[in-house]
Amino acid sequence: GQSLEQPSEVTAVEGAIVQINCTYQTSGFYGLSWYQQHDGGAPTFLSYNGLDGLEETGRFSSFLSRSDSYGYLLLQELQMKDSASYFCAVWGDYKLSFGAGTTVTVRA
Amino acid sequence: EAQVTQNPRYLITVTGKKLTVTCSQNMNHEYMSWYRQDPGLGLRQIYYSMNVEVTDKGDVPEGYKVSRKEKRNFPLILESPSPNQTSLYFCASRGPGQRNQPQHFGDGTRLSIL
Numbered sequence: 001g002q003s004l005e006q007p008s009e010v011t012a013v014e015g016a017i018v019q020i021n022c023t024y025q026t027s028g029f030y031g032l033s034w035y036q037q038h039d040g041g042a043p044t045f046l047s048y049n050g051l052d053g054l055e056e057t058g059r060f061s062s063f064l065s066r067s068d069s070y071g072y073l074l075l076q077e078l079q080m081k082d083s084a085s086y087f088c089a090v091w092g093d094y095k096l097s098f099g100a101g102t103t104v105t106v107r108a
Numbered sequence: 109e110a111q112v113t114q115n116p117r118y119l120i121t122v123t124g125k126k127l128t129v130t131c132s133q134n135m136n137h138e139y140m141s142w143y144r145q146d147p148g149l150g151l152r153q154i155y156y157s158m159n160v161e162v163t164d165k166g167d168v169p170e171g172y173k174v175s176r177k178e179k180r181n182f183p184l185i186l187e188s189p190s191p192n193q194t195s196l197y198f199c200a201s202r203g204p205g206q207r208n209q210p211q212h213f214g215d216g217t218r219l220s221i222l
Contacts, residue, residue: 004150033211035211040145040196040216041215042198042216043151043198044213045210045212055210087150087151089151094139094156094158095153095166095167096153096211097153097167098143098150098152099150100148100149101150
């Protein structure tokens with residue numbers, strides 16, 4: 001099976017840089033993805049880092065350490081609109097397993 | 109416009125009354141999947157499909173069925189819904205090939221089973 005752990009909440013000010021950590025356990029690993037979700041809406045893709053490549057979007061970048069089963073998402077130049085939930089997700093075989101999510105609150 | 113469309117968006121129903129949540133994508137994607145989201149638990153995969161007539165169980169398949177008769181459609185069927193299936197459901201699709209392709213999610217379906 002797969003399990004992922006990430007912090008439940010992070011608070012930061014506008015313009016800051018935020019790092020969201022994710023540790024995972026998986027029986028088969030292909031890559032770590034990150035998604036953003038606003039208020040129960042559709043999750044949107046932010047980043048993928050894995051055996052078959054690296055994909056990042058906009059101000060979001062990611063880091064992966066396969067040896068440590070650890071990765072993080074870096075949110076740069078925080079904006080108020082970045083207040084949302086962020087999920088790490090692990091691809092194992094053909095299944096995608098998500099963490100419980102990190103709520104990021106951006107303060108002025 | 110590339111999209112994943114789920115219907116209905118909201119549904120309140122009663123225990124035991126069969127229901128189907130439809131999912132359709134217009135991107136000719138081969139991979140489609142269903143997730144449920146509950147507070148504090150993130151998204152959990154119910155079923156996925158690699159292609160037409162190829163489906164497999166995710167992490168929480170009990171009480172659900174799916175079918176994939178056409179590439180664009182992947183309906184989720186609750187034969188006998190129960191209150192513990194009250195949740196927010198998302199359908200998603202992904203382009204061919206590698207896992208670095210982002211999954212495109214529908215807007216979600218809020219199901220309440222009374």
